[in-house]
Amino acid sequence: MTHSYYESSARARIAGLLDADSFHEWLPAADRLTSPHLAALEQSAAFDDGVIVGRGSIAGKQVFFAAQEGGFMGGAVGEVHGAKIVGMLERAVRDHPAAVLLLLETGGVRLQEANAGLIAVSEVMRAILSARAAGVPVIVAIGGQYGCFGGMGIASRCASAIIISEEGRLGLSGPEVIETVRGVEEYDSRDRALVWRTVGGKHRYLLGECDTIVPDSMEAFQRAIIACINNGEDWSLEALEREHQLLGDRVQRFGSCKDGRDIWRELGWADPDAIAMMDNDEFIAAAQGRRAKDLECADSSALEKRGDKSPHSI
Amino acid sequence: MENLKYRFDNGKPTQGVTAIVGVLGSGNLEVLVEPAALGGACEIEVKTAANGFDRIWQAVMKDFFARHRVGDIRISVNDAGATPAIVSLRLDQAIETYIAQGKIKT
Numbered sequence: 001m002t003h004s005y006y007e008s009s010a011r012a013r014i015a016g017l018l019d020a021d022s023f024h025e026w027l028p029a030a031d032r033l034t035s036p037h038l039a040a041l042e043q044s045a046a047f048d049d050g051v052i053v054g055r056g057s058i059a060g061k062q063v064f065f066a067a068q069e070g071g072f073m074g075g076a077v078g079e080v081h082g083a084k085i086v087g088m089l090e091r092a093v094r095d096h097p098a099a100v101l102l103l104l105e106t107g108g109v110r111l112q113e114a115n116a117g118l119i120a121v122s123e124v125m126r127a128i129l130s131a132r133a134a135g136v137p138v139i140v141a142i143g144g145q146y147g148c149f150g151g152m153g154i155a156s157r158c159a160s161a162i163i164i165s166e167e168g169r170l171g172l173s174g175p176e177v178i179e180t181v182r183g184v185e186e187y188d189s190r191d192r193a194l195v196w197r198t199v200g201g202k203h204r205y206l207l208g209e210c211d212t213i214v215p216d217s218m219e220a221f222q223r224a225i226i227a228c229i230n231n232g233e234d235w236s237l238e239a240l241e242r243e244h245q246l247l248g249d250r251v252q253r254f255g256s257c258k259d260g261r262d263i264w265r266e267l268g269w270a271d272p273d274a275i276a277m278m279d280n281d282e283f284i285a286a287a288q289g290r291r292a293k294d295l296e297c298a299d300s301s302a303l304e305k306r307g308d309k310s311p312h313s314i
Numbered sequence: 315m316e317n318l319k320y321r322f323d324n325g326k327p328t329q330g331v332t333a334i335v336g337v338l339g340s341g342n343l344e345v346l347v348e349p350a351a352l353g354g355a356c357e358i359e360v361k362t363a364a365n366g367f368d369r370i371w372q373a374v375m376k377d378f379f380a381r382h383r384v385g386d387i388r389i390s391v392n393d394a395g396a397t398p399a400i401v402s403l404r405l406d407q408a409i410e411t412y413i414a415q416g417k418i419k420t
Contacts, residue, residue, distance in 0.1 A: 009337055029334040029346050042315045044363050044392050046338040047346055071339035 003218040005143040006167045010052050010067035013103050016218035017225065018056035018063075025054040027084055035078045037113040046072045049080040053088040059226045061098035064088050068105045070146035075106035077152060078113040082120020089127035093134040099229045100131055100138045102159065107174055108150015121151030128158045132233070137161070139228045141221055142168040142210075147199065149174040157209065160233050163224045164201040164210040166280065171199040193276065197260030202275055202283060206267060208246060208293045215280040246293055253295075267295060318360040318368055320375045325356045325385025328409075330416035335408045343393040343401060345408035354385035362393035374398045378405045387412070 003016055014023060027033050029047035038045040050072035055064050066085045068075040077085075085102075092100045109117035128138050137160040142148045147169030148156050156162055156170065164170060173181070175189035188194060197203060205213040212228070214220035257263045264272035268290045278286060288294075329349075336344040350357065358375055389408070396404070 011334075028332070029344075030332050030348055044315070044338055044361060044394055046344060046392060047334065047390070069337055071337035071342065 004216050005141075005165060005218050005221050006145060006216045008218070009071065010069040010103065010105070013218070014052060014054075014056070014065065014067050017101075017103075017222050018058060018065075019060065022056040023054065024056060025052060026088065027053065033080055033084075035080050035110075035113065037078060037110075037116065041112055043112065049078060049084065050075060051081045051084050053084045055097065058101075058222065058229070061226075061229055063099050063101050063229070064092045064095075064097045065101040065103065067103035068144075068152075070105035070144045073110055074146050075104070075144070076108065076110035077106060077117050077121050077124070077150075078110040079116035079120050081110070082117065082124055086120070086123045086127045089124070089131045089138075092131045092136045093127075096134065096136060098136075099225075100136055101225060102128075102138060102140045102156070103144075104140055104142055104148040104152055104156055105144030105146050106148055106150065106152045107146055108152055118151065121155060124152070125155045125158050128155060132158075132160055137229065137233050139163065139225055141225065142170055142201075143214075143216060143221065144168070147171070147174070149177075161212070161228045161231075162204075162210040163212045163214060163221060163228065164204055165214050165216045165221075166196075166201045166283075167216050168201040168204075169195070169199045170201075170204050170209060175199070194259070196276070200260075203260045203263075206264060206287060206291050207250075208291055213280065213284065220280075242293075250292065253292075264290075267292060316360075316362050316365045316368070318362065318371050320358040320360075320372065322356045322358075322375075322379040323354065325354050325379065325383050325387070327354055327386040328382075328384040328413065330387075330412035331418075333408060333411040333415055335411055336404045338392045338394050340394050341396055341400070343391055343396040343404055345404050346390040347408045347412040348388045348390075350386060350388040352386050352388070356384050356387050356389065358389040358391065360391040360393060362391075362395075364393070364395045370398055371401075374401050374405075378402065381406070382409050384409060 032047055034045035035049050050069045052067045066088055089100060109121055131138050140156045140159045140162045143165035149171050153170055153172050175195045178187040179189040201213055204210040212224045214224045254263045261272040332348045334346045336342055338344045356379060360371055
């Protein structure tokens with residue numbers, strides 16, 4: 001039997017990913033480090049403020065972790081919640097674990113905490129970069145019900161690597177926010193197929209924001225995390241320039257696309273609608289040479305060989 | 315928000331390790347169980363978003379204590395509108411986890 005990552009609580013994810021009996025929590029629920037902002041608003045406040053931080057091991061390697069609980073206020077980041085993640089990352093700078101693991105499930109800033117929440121998210125971003133600069137890879141996993149949105153969507157892209165499942169979603173403004181601000185004609189948040197075509201795991205994998213896509217099981221996430229720890233980071237100038245080039249070209253290449261489908265066609269997928277029905281292995285195999293980064297690296301002859309008719313291709 | 319407190323005396327002192335179960339999400343609750351020197355009593359504190367259900371909470375907690383008769387234990391509940399059945403199940407899960415974790419440690 002496989003255990004669904006999507007269906008699990010934050011605590012169940014930690015228990016499922018870490019080596020048995022290696023879990024140690026910092027500032028556990030019994031410390032009652034709850035949100036003063038929610039108390040002031042007379043709202044219920046979770047004992048752990050919706051995030052579990054601590055240390056443990058995966059395949060014998062020491063990791064520090066933070067796991068957001070989507071069930072509590074959609075995993076939203078408040079002042080205490082953010083400070084717990086930042087403290088854990090700063091400790092990683094000092095203690096150098098093999099990796100930091102961020103199990104993100106969040107709509108972004110907790111609106112009840114306004115500026116304190118915004119500052120907390122910016123501090124998380126800075127702390128992620130500090131940990132990486134200190135040589136500690138920061139690995140993000142996204143595969144929960146609430147996806148990863150808002151400021152934490154940006155924070156996740158500050159990390160070394162992102163592992164996502166098909167069910168996972170990654171973005172800045174969430175679907176409901178876009179619909180509220182721009183209208184249902186612009187974006188229908190109840191159109192689930194559209195949502196997954198524009199922020200879903202497969203789309204993020206094809207665009208290159210996520211390095212790894214896995215089936216929705218604890219075991220698959222665990223394997224991918226171990227691989228990320230073992231791979232380390234590519235800090236070469238070439239790698240950084242390649243990444244900048246890729247990001248720079250993106251607006252130009254896909255700027256006129258209205259839908260994920262249009263982007264996939266640009267990437268050389270003859271039948272973009274077939275993507276949604278592919279299982280994970282089938283999808284990864286079919287995506288060989290059809291991700292944004294492949295186009296970037298490929299020379300024009302390779303594009304011709306594949307029969308790419310894209311007007312934007314190099 | 316409502317803050318409710320209950321105390322049940324003459325429980326059986328029960329060994330265990332601090333446990334938390336459940337999530338403070340709509341229709342759900344989180345339950346924290348901790349050891350406490352209370353002379354065999356079980357103290358329960360509930361913070362609930364739903365006002366005016368004191369008598370129902372009282373009945374659910376009384377049933378819980380009748381089932382388990384645990385003592386020297388402090389239970390803290392954060393509730394977001396869970397039904398009595400859900401509350402009962404979570405309390406059972408919490409006390410079972412508390413006792414099971416204690417057995418692993420010893």
